[in-house]
Amino acid sequence: MTSTAARTAQKTAQIVSEPSCKDAGKAARAAELQAANINPRTGLATDYLNHFNEAIMLLEMIPDMPDCAEDFLGWQPLSYREHFAASNFKARELAISAYESADPAIRAEFDGITSAMTSILTAVGAAMRQARQDKTRATLAGQATGWVKPLVTLAGGIINGNGSEADVDYIMTH
Known part of the structure; x- marks a missing residue:
């Protein structure tokens, strides 16, 4: 191999192996989101489910x-x-920004579930x-918790990217 060809091959290998600025920016953003307890794959935070x-906790207390x-x-709400x-x-602010830039399909699914809970x-x-x-209030409270708890679980699954395209996208880009 000529010295020019060797240098070209070396330069090409170097370019391929070095992460781009875009990749570095994505990695930094993902690390920032993760540190803030925001899922970098979905852009959503479980903290919202506390609402x-x-x-649910108040409803569960009503019968007693x-x-x-x-x-x-x-x-x-x-x-x-x-x-x-x-x-x-x-x-x-990061949580709001990440939510607003989240994949529209994921956000729509999440918003649909949280809207149903609301x-x-x-x-x-x-x-x-x-x-x-x-007794009537206690019955209503019991019914409501039975309806809302599974929806909270579903919303948590969306936030965590369970079974969503976010998993596939994340795996394919990493």
Whole structure:
């Protein structure tokens, strides 16, 4: 091999083996998201589910402590953006930015599930305001937790990229 050909081959090997600035930027962004407990594959954070888990916890207390119904009735629905804007989450701006730049299909699936949870909790709250007996409120609370808990699990799966295209995309790019 001539010295020119050898240098060209060496230079080509060097270019192929060095990560590009784009790859380095993606890796830095992924590390930043991971450090903030935001899934770099989906751009979503499980912290948002605490908003729904709080409502579930209050609902679960109603059968044994009927006065907790008033606490549940004080729960207010919040969108992903609203939750993080109002939270003490260290990386709240990053969480909102990552959500906004998340894959639209993943975000739409996630938003559909969280919208369903919000609708259920809001409807149950309205029904509890109409209910006059503790037993009726307890029944409503039990039904609501039975409907919302599996949805929280589904939403968590989306956040973590379980079984989604995010897994495939992540594997194919790493």
